[in-house]
Amino acid sequence: MPSEPVVPRPAATVMLVRDNPDPPPGRTPLQVFLQRRDPGMAFAPRMTVFPGGGVDAADHDVLPSWAGPDPRWWGERLDCDATLAGALVQAAVRETFEECGVLLAAPELPARLAGYRADLVARRLTFAQVLAETGLVLRADLLRAWARWITPPTSPRRYDTVFFVARVPEGQEADAHTTEAVEATWWHPAEALEHWQRGEIQLMAPTFRTLQEIAEHPDSGAVLAAADDRVVRPVIPRVRREGEQIVVVLPDDPDFHIAVDHLSPGASA
Numbered sequence: 001m002p003s004e005p006v007v008p009r010p011a012a013t014v015m016l017v018r019d020n021p022d023p024p025p026g027r028t029p030l031q032v033f034l035q036r037r038d039p040g041m042a043f044a045p046r047m048t049v050f051p052g053g054g055v056d057a058a059d060h061d062v063l064p065s066w067a068g069p070d071p072r073w074w075g076e077r078l079d080c081d082a083t084l085a086g087a088l089v090q091a092a093v094r095e096t097f098e099e100c101g102v103l104l105a106a107p108e109l110p111a112r113l114a115g116y117r118a119d120l121v122a123r124r125l126t127f128a129q130v131l132a133e134t135g136l137v138l139r140a141d142l143l144r145a146w147a148r149w150i151t152p153p154t155s156p157r158r159y160d161t162v163f164f165v166a167r168v169p170e171g172q173e174a175d176a177h178t179t180e181a182v183e184a185t186w187w188h189p190a191e192a193l194e195h196w197q198r199g200e201i202q203l204m205a206p207t208f209r210t211l212q213e214i215a216e217h218p219d220s221g222a223v224l225a226a227a228d229d230r231v232v233r234p235v236i237p238r239v240r241r242e243g244e245q246i247v248v249v250l251p252d253d254p255d256f257h258i259a260v261d262h263l264s265p266g267a268s269a
Contacts (some may be wrong), residue, residue: 013052068141144227
């Protein structure tokens, strides 16, 4: 008998966006931060992704300070209970800080911010302890919910991932100082899709579809505004080919049963 699908682990990822004041010809100002995962990673090796990761046990800790919509509000927004919603928001902020050094917190960031980042990565401190020691406040109001994707049942490692979007706070810079990625940089969304089409980077279906969606907007303000109008519900994607185009297919699509879990740019349907 076939084995039961793995139960998806809750996870959070953050699309960090900014505006390029002098975009190249043919590009809009909008840019998004992407990382190419290390080939040795157990999940999604070599894939180009947004910063993020799984919810840890410590992400359920009650934080000493929180600004913006509370976990109950986020639970309604993310279609889950308040406890999980609070952990997802905390994981989103923690993972973004760990993986690219951007901290969605206030008021003034401490001088030894890099030290706290290293302590978090090494699990010497929890995020709640970092906030308590620094007097920082988690800024849940800087996040917007975009989507919720679940890894297909055929995968040996599965995640139920909430995709958030946030503008990089003024004065902060995203970096590539993480052991989980071999490179990280800012991309114009359409540019990333073009590189994927040429086989130069690899994208999972949720990342591919999200880049398509945000590429429809000219700048970060438009993306944040669009996020407020989106309905977030858990979906398991599949993909199919239409000529030279890859189309992400959702469960309510009549073609879902003939779609597959993954297609590379040069693969046949």
